[in-house]
Amino acid sequence: MANINENYEEDERESCSANGQKVKKKNIIRHILLAIFSSIMAFPFLWMVVSALKTKDEIFITPLKFFPAVPQWKNFIDAWNSTPFGLYIFNSAFTSLVIVAIQVINSAMIAYAITQLKFKGKKILFGIVMGTYMLPAAATYLPSYVILSKFNLIDTLTGIIISNAVSVFGIFLIRQAFLQIKKEMIEAAMIDGASHWKILWQIMFPLTKSSFTTFSLISFVSNYNNYLWPSLIIKDPSKYLITIGLRQFFIQQGAYGIKWPQVMAASTFTILPLLILFFIAQKWFMSGIADSGVKG
Structure with a gap:
């Protein structure tokens, strides 16, 4: 045994x-x-x-040599001083932050109405909202331009903000997060006399914070990198976003690629805000991707 x-x-x-x-x-x-x-x-x-960090000759003549012989740190200084990139970065960061704040608020309110309120045509409304997500962005440029022109918002940062105030993706993502919250919790709050506004921002928002963070990051990056629509309505150089400013630098100062080291330097420090933002919020971003906002 x-x-x-x-x-x-x-x-x-x-x-x-x-x-x-x-x-x-x-x-x-x-x-x-x-x-x-x-x-x-x-x-x-x-x-x-x-x-x-290379010279022009090192980029074109010796492209197989990955690292520069002597790092040319002055390329960053030359690129920064040749164009007001500080203003362009501020314009992009400011408009993106305001857009994200508006999108978070209206996405949360619409998602709450779709998931928690009872009214006729709720499913049809959600279907229409999701159906607009299938439209290509370019198809909305002409009607959006006409509307902004009637309100004298062409060539303004306000026009960019208002024209991007709603995100269908945000509505869908927040709705999915809200659906994971137990109904018993919401019913208990209603019995205690909590208003819809209190339930939304004091109960549902904290439980789905990671989904809000994920959406905020995605929206910020998308608006920060947006080029085509802002280039259609912004003509004043003082209102250029970083994408337009970088393009102008490439055409004027970069001379269509003659000053490639400066172009690469400008491209590098223009994406630094995005890298810093991601490193700060990556914990919540990954959490939101993993569990869609709610655990258990």
């Missing part, structure tokens, strides 16, 4: 050891694949930063 038990325990140890080795191999393979894909994704950014 003792021999049988010893053999059984030995088999268990061997089985656990074999399973452990399989898990380790899978983890090693997974990390290797992640490292490869991460390197591929990060390479364009690294190439841009390294090119900003």
